[in-house]
Amino acid sequence: MKEIPPKERITFHLRSFSDDKDRLAELTSLMDKAPLIQLKLLLAGEKKRGQELKKVGLRQPKSMYIFTTYTVDSVVEETGDNKSLIDELVIWVSNQTDNFWAGLQGKKGEGGEVSKKKRHKFFLTAFNEGYLRWEQLLDIKMGLTIEPMSASEYWHYIWQKFNDQKTPVIPQVIKITKEGIEEEINTNKHPISRLIEGEKGLPNCPDGHPSYIKIRRGGKEHYVGVAVLSSKPAGFDGVADQLRYLWEILCKPQVKDVEIITQFSAANATVVKSNMQRVTKQNNLAVSMAADHQNIDVGANLNTRKSVQTQEKIYEGAIPLNVAMTILVYRQTLPQLNDAMSTLSDCFQLPAKLIREVDYAWKVWLQTFCICWENILSTPFNRRSLLLTDEALGFTPITMTKPGSKKGFELIADEGGAPVKIDFIKSHRNVAVFGTTRSGKSVLVSGMLTMALAANIPVVALDYPKPDGTSTFTDYTKFLGQAYFDILKESNNLFEIPDLRGVEAEEQQERFQDYRAFLESALVTMVLPESEGKVVLEQTVRSLIGKALSEFFEDDSIVERYNRALAGGFGSPAWKETPTLTDYIKFCENVDLEALGGGATLQEAQAQILLQLKYWQGSRVGKAIGNPSSFPTDVSLLVFALRNLSNQSEAAILALSAYSAALRRALSSPASIFFVDESPILFKFKEIATLIARLCANGAKAGIRVFLSGQDPNTIVESHVGSQIMQNMNTRLIGRIQVNAIESFTRFLYYERNIIAKNASESFFPKRSELYSNWLLDIDGTYTYCRYYPGALQIAAVANNPDEQEARDRVLSRYPPDKKLEALVDFANQYTAAIKNGCSLDTVN
Structure with missing residues (x-):
């Protein structure tokens, strides 16, 4: 912040809205590709679940934008007002002179070309001295991961402020290259006119009111409230506390559908010093006068001390900044908006104060737009706060959950509700899932496999069923109509x-x-x-x-x-x-x-x-x-059930058989998954562990993703190739674990005790009443506590407790074989209702 150029500004914009458009679009695309009707049904269940999360505000995608300015004409006033008359006159005379000399040289009409070259030079200067300078400041010095917006992304950002339909083509685009400048005109309408022309005969022009703004998007009315931070908190306990100040408020469950916009610009340090000195003198005089009357002016002493501290910081290198922080709150009705504004204000503890704007909310709302030249809170009155750089970080909304991939298997961050995605379809990811019994491992993994199968990625799995031959994946595989290899009934040709x-x-x-x-x-x-x-x-x-x-x-x-x-x-x-x-x-x-x-x-x-x-x-x-x-070994899902084995050698040979099937699929497909469920016995065999380690290390070449599942990492890590396996597990999901397993995760996977201890707490058990499980996501060394909200159909497809299987059999027995999809839907509805209400499964029939 110390390097903000004079007369320039930087605006941080953090958005948090309940939205599921991206999720529904992704699932719809997968449904179109899915080769099985059963997979389409499971994905439809995921879409319904996503809509439920949006409705209650549990899914809050967050996005952050940073806008900066570069002023080519150095005489532009700090407030962004127009140039003075003298400046305008100088520019006009310069343009007329260019045209005059062009005419004398027989090049009449080329004065515009000269002006065009000047503009081209201005734009190149803005890029080299403006954009590149800001990029270096944000990327290198502030350490932020930034990505420049394209013209279409920038237009989409502005368009969705007013509209809900698909973003149209940009009306006009100015393109700058090293060679010259050109304008691409797609329509003659002014961009602002295009933004607010509306649809279905209704304009989208906002209605400005003193205390709120009414906007229309997609034929629906929304009300926007504006709040301004008028007083700062007493102080911060370190940099981490500053970074989390706004984030912790944003993560409160009652805070949703909001935007935080903070704008910084450099203040005049000389003027600030002079003002501080004046304040110090005034307070010293007040203290002296109080002493003459044998009294103590506590307020003057306090103000003197603060003024001196401020001057000390400035002399030590702190830079004064003009800070304007506003929060926009969106609701569908005015009563809802009033309640939300009151609730949001209560989230700021005194002495910090968040005040709702009730006089000219429409003007402040306009000033928050990136296409508006006015500084935020600069007119009609300068209401910006004057802060030093060492405390400005607390009002910078740059803290948010790392979103992971743009598409993929979705979890919801425990803090803030932002979706976190794992893309193992387009990217090569080896995944390790750990958790104690009933932690939700099977449902989580089956959700991943459903997404993979829908994307036409074949899966070969090793399963350890119960003595009766049933397991988590028995019914799941049967429901999908895929191959379940039972050594007592089937054969898989090793050759x-x-x-x-x-x-x-x-x-x-x-x-x-x-x-x-x-x-x-x-x-x-x-x-x-x-x-x-x-x-x-x-x-x-x-x-x-x-x-x-x-x-x-x-x-x-x-x-x-x-x-x-x-x-x-x-x-x-x-x-x-x-x-x-x-x-x-x-x-x-x-x-x-x-x-x-x-x-x-x-x-x-x-x-x-x-x-x-x-x-x-x-x-x-x-x-x-x-x-x-x-059985056809080219099926999408092939599960090997290793049961009733007389010795460990048999387990090893069957694992090799499964490996051969996985290798055949990998060599015949661009991508595939090899999943090993509850596999401690396999790692006791040197050859088997070596084969899995080879897949982890070199599977990317053949497109094989390795998924491992277990209760703790002990057996895997202690095998002779354990380090090679775990080092290539670039994605780890750790659910609820036993207290005595904490030591294993700290010793073998090097997690800090204070991080992994949360997984052993009572609060980390899956919450049955809300149908979600808790997970610690470790993706490329970034830790995020997440929740997995599976669809009701996904839960019903893998429910494998004896009482759950009996309940499912009762429901399915009422339907003919050709109605198994309807049967699963019926069971899913009854089953999830019983879980949420804490009822016995005997009521499911």
């Missing part, structure tokens, strides 16, 4: 190759080699689940497996069977003849050991390979991965 027919030939070879490398690692894990201390054997086994794989994929009959299976598709006779583990074992048996040099080591390695692979071939797990896939 099924990715469908690369839609990929260019050169890239086909590269992607196939990626798949072959994985398959080799998977087979080594099957043969040697634990190989510590057996380096030579492991190397030999890997060599023999690699050689057998090479011969396998080079065999003409194998290649022909693969081609016929891909051409026939799932369920065809050729599909049932797809090469499998059984075919590969034959190649392992026929490896020519003598050609490799023979010896006991090779024989031992071959024996180990055949022993282990034939063991898996005859086991329950081996049948699940050694037969042609019994």
